[in-house]
Amino acid sequence: MKPMNFTLKQLRYFAVAGEHQSVTKAAELLYVSQPSISSAILHLEDVTGLKLFVRHHAQGLSLTPQGVEFYRKARNLLQEAESLAQFASSLSTEITGTLKVAGFPTVTGAVLPRILKGFMDKYPSVYVDCRELHQKNLIEGIQNCDYELGITYDMELPASISFEPLVSLPPYAVVSTDHPLANRRSVSMAELAEQPLVMLDWPVSRQYFMSLFISLGLKPNCAFRTHSLSMARGMVANGLGYSLLNMPMSGDSSSDHLVALPIEEPLVPLALGVARLQDTISTPAAAAFIDDIKQYVAEFMNDNNGYSMALSVPPGNTNNRVLPTH
Amino acid sequence: MKPMNFTLKQLRYFAVAGEHQSVTKAAELLYVSQPSISSAILHLEDVTGLKLFVRHHAQGLSLTPQGVEFYRKARNLLQEAESLAQFASSLSTEITGTLKVAGFPTVTGAVLPRILKGFMDKYPSVYVDCRELHQKNLIEGIQNCDYELGITYDMELPASISFEPLVSLPPYAVVSTDHPLANRRSVSMAELAEQPLVMLDWPVSRQYFMSLFISLGLKPNCAFRTHSLSMARGMVANGLGYSLLNMPMSGDSSSDHLVALPIEEPLVPLALGVARLQDTISTPAAAAFIDDIKQYVAEFMNDNNGYSMALSVPPGNTNNRVLPTH
DNA sequence: GCACTGCATCAAAAAAATCTATTCAGCATT
DNA sequence: AATGCTGAATAGATTTTTTTGATGCAGTGC
Numbered sequence: 001m002k003p004m005n006f007t008l009k010q011l012r013y014f015a016v017a018g019e020h021q022s023v024t025k026a027a028e029l030l031y032v033s034q035p036s037i038s039s040a041i042l043h044l045e046d047v048t049g050l051k052l053f054v055r056h057h058a059q060g061l062s063l064t065p066q067g068v069e070f071y072r073k074a075r076n077l078l079q080e081a082e083s084l085a086q087f088a089s090s091l092s093t094e095i096t097g098t099l100k101v102a103g104f105p106t107v108t109g110a111v112l113p114r115i116l117k118g119f120m121d122k123y124p125s126v127y128v129d130c131r132e133l134h135q136k137n138l139i140e141g142i143q144n145c146d147y148e149l150g151i152t153y154d155m156e157l158p159a160s161i162s163f164e165p166l167v168s169l170p171p172y173a174v175v176s177t178d179h180p181l182a183n184r185r186s187v188s189m190a191e192l193a194e195q196p197l198v199m200l201d202w203p204v205s206r207q208y209f210m211s212l213f214i215s216l217g218l219k220p221n222c223a224f225r226t227h228s229l230s231m232a233r234g235m236v237a238n239g240l241g242y243s244l245l246n247m248p249m250s251g252d253s254s255s256d257h258l259v260a261l262p263i264e265e266p267l268v269p270l271a272l273g274v275a276r277l278q279d280t281i282s283t284p285a286a287a288a289f290i291d292d293i294k295q296y297v298a299e300f301m302n303d304n305n306g307y308s309m310a311l312s313v314p315p316g317n318t319n320n321r322v323l324p325t326h
Numbered sequence: 327m328k329p330m331n332f333t334l335k336q337l338r339y340f341a342v343a344g345e346h347q348s349v350t351k352a353a354e355l356l357y358v359s360q361p362s363i364s365s366a367i368l369h370l371e372d373v374t375g376l377k378l379f380v381r382h383h384a385q386g387l388s389l390t391p392q393g394v395e396f397y398r399k400a401r402n403l404l405q406e407a408e409s410l411a412q413f414a415s416s417l418s419t420e421i422t423g424t425l426k427v428a429g430f431p432t433v434t435g436a437v438l439p440r441i442l443k444g445f446m447d448k449y450p451s452v453y454v455d456c457r458e459l460h461q462k463n464l465i466e467g468i469q470n471c472d473y474e475l476g477i478t479y480d481m482e483l484p485a486s487i488s489f490e491p492l493v494s495l496p497p498y499a500v501v502s503t504d505h506p507l508a509n510r511r512s513v514s515m516a517e518l519a520e521q522p523l524v525m526l527d528w529p530v531s532r533q534y535f536m537s538l539f540i541s542l543g544l545k546p547n548c549a550f551r552t553h554s555l556s557m558a559r560g561m562v563a564n565g566l567g568y569s570l571l572n573m574p575m576s577g578d579s580s581s582d583h584l585v586a587l588p589i590e591e592p593l594v595p596l597a598l599g600v601a602r603l604q605d606t607i608s609t610p611a612a613a614a615f616i617d618d619i620k621q622y623v624a625e626f627m628n629d630n631n632g633y634s635m636a637l638s639v640p641p642g643n644t645n646n647r648v649l650p651t652h
Numbered sequence: 653g654c655a656c657t658g659c660a661t662c663a664a665a666a667a668a669a670t671c672t673a674t675t676c677a678g679c680a681t682t
Numbered sequence: 683a684a685t686g687c688t689g690a691a692t693a694g695a696t697t698t699t700t701t702t703g704a705t706g707c708a709g710t711g712c
Binding site for chain 4: 653654655656657660661663664666667668669672673677678679680681682
């Protein structure tokens with residue numbers, strides 16, 4: 001059996017010839033020579049084994065009954081090919097399609113949903129698929145192209161992933177409103193080292209928090225470890241200890257009994273930003289999403305103008321009064 | 327804007343590469359070289375403006391989110407192309423599709439429906455589109471390929487139409503059961519010429535009937551003319567005159583009060599048969615239909631073995647007692 | 653480091669599509 | 683009936699596209 005090879009071009013030539021009952025007319029309309037149409041039709045008749053046309057000498061041709069049936073389906077296929085082309089074109093130019101975003105656990109709780117809401121209102125034809133992943137899986141996910149964007153910290157990112165920083169976040173101490181340190185305007189790492197620490201035991205974050213103490217020659221008093229952010233918050237809220245976070249918690253309903261204290265020592269901050277695959281042009285949807293995030297960050301800075309933010313990572317630390325989450 | 331030209335082959339290469347996350351694997355599966363797959367994908371990425379794959383050095387590739395969306399639609403298009411190919415293949419080999427048949431008015435009343443019934447039971451996947459046409463339009467319809475088959479008489483058929491005779495039908499005189507000639511076993515044209523004639527006034531038929539008289543040096547007494555077969559029958563049944571027909575009427579319910587009388591003179595009979603376009607191979611459905619007709623004719627001959635039938639047109643006339651309609 | 657994997661690139665060859673010119677068969681006119 | 687006309691098929695040359703083997707190159711994994 002033959003491999004039944006025909007091309008879309010041949011189908012188009014055939015279809016136009018069928019519509020106008022003329023090879024010559026089709027050739028004119030398609031800006032090709034008459035033999036091109038002729039041979040395309042002959043080829044189709046060859047591979048299908050059908051007699052598509054009856055040739056009327058000196059007066060064009062007519063579709064056979066089989067030709068009519070084949071024509072209908074062929075026209076349909078051409079229509080769908082055209083629609084595929086348009087679909088591809090819209091995917092590459094319009095803000096539409098599916099946008100897969102991976103968020104680090106501390107951003108998926110409050111920041112991402114808030115950005116998402118505005119984005120979805122603005123671009124209803126984009127379906128945003130959002131997942132919470134830890135740094136390792138997030139990096140892998142971006143490399144495997146499972147996610148186009150990652151909203152995360154600049155931690156252990158390989159060279160194959162580009163990172164656009166949005167805001168530099170220094171670590172904060174978080175204590176409950178009943179905590180002895182709760183009324184302080186700031187606190188030193190030396191003081192904190194004495195207190196029981198509720199540590200977020202996440203693969204990459206842990207090393208970062210430990211390094212903050214080690215860089216000052218201190219050793220934290222790790223009273224509790226947990227993989228759950230909400231559990232850590234609960235522990236701190238109930239006075240089991242203090243914790244360290246880099247994420248602003250403003251507007252987070254679960255931070256009712258928590259206070260964030262700036263730290264007196266200059267500590268290396270974490271940059272929160274957008275991670276994506278190196279050398280990959282963004283889809284229109286992703287670009288729009290990044291724009292939205294930037295706008296959100298800019299508004300946030302205006303609304304909290306005491307809060308230190310920088311789009312590039314500064315060497316030192318800065319203090320303010322906004323509650324962090326991570 | 328680009329003409330967005332891609333081929334089905336390129337889509338297939340892309341799809342298989344996407345399914346196996348590998349250019350090399352796709353090349354093996356499709357029995358082509360690796361660069362062929364590669365260039366097809368690059369071409370698609372070029373014309374669509376999409377980044378379909380992320381290349382992982384030394385470990386294949388993965389579809390981007392856009393690539394996945396494009397893949398789904400591309401796969402669908404390929405599926406439909408395949409289905410078109412199979413459709414064409416089945417059209418050319420299986421007994422299916424639409425069969426358009428044109429029938430001369432005298433055969434569409436009783437003969438064609440009866441054949442049709444058996445055929446439709448036997449081949450339910452064939453849709454038979456049946457129309458009643460006079461010779462001129464029937465010929466034109468076949469030439470224009472509006473109908474694949476014509477069931478008609480061998481009258482004025484041009485060389486571009488092939489005719490396969492099924493049965494040779496001599497003319498009969500038809501009178502009402504109350505007619506003075508009704509009890510005769512046969513009748514001569516000379517006798518008939520005296521009687522009032524109800525003539526079927528059809529473009530080609532008329533000349534034929536007239537020629538029957540003229541060939542014997544007679545002149546008919548044309549009392550009535552009509553374009554309607556049923557009206558002619560009604561006139562004859564009501565004793566307004568006799569008529570001439572070549573078609574057996576057996577089993578025709580409207581022939582209750584009619585009697586067919588063989589004619590004594592040897593007259594040139596008409597051949598009823600299948601007309602179709604010269605040099606055109608029949609569709610399987612048409613071939614099956616012709617087979618059915620032949621079988622029907624053969625059975626008819628057995629059931630009425632006094633009835634003279636010949637698959638080739640004999641020079642002379644023959645007598646029998648079966649009722650004709652035309 | 654070093655071999656290996658797997659895609660992209662290059663240039664040459666093969667295949668296919670296209671073009672111009674011509675042939676051919678039937679229609680239409682005289 | 684002869685002749686010109688129309689419109690599809692064919693032939694051969696040309697251009698374009700596809701394919702291929704060889705090679706390059708970047709990252710993986712030992």
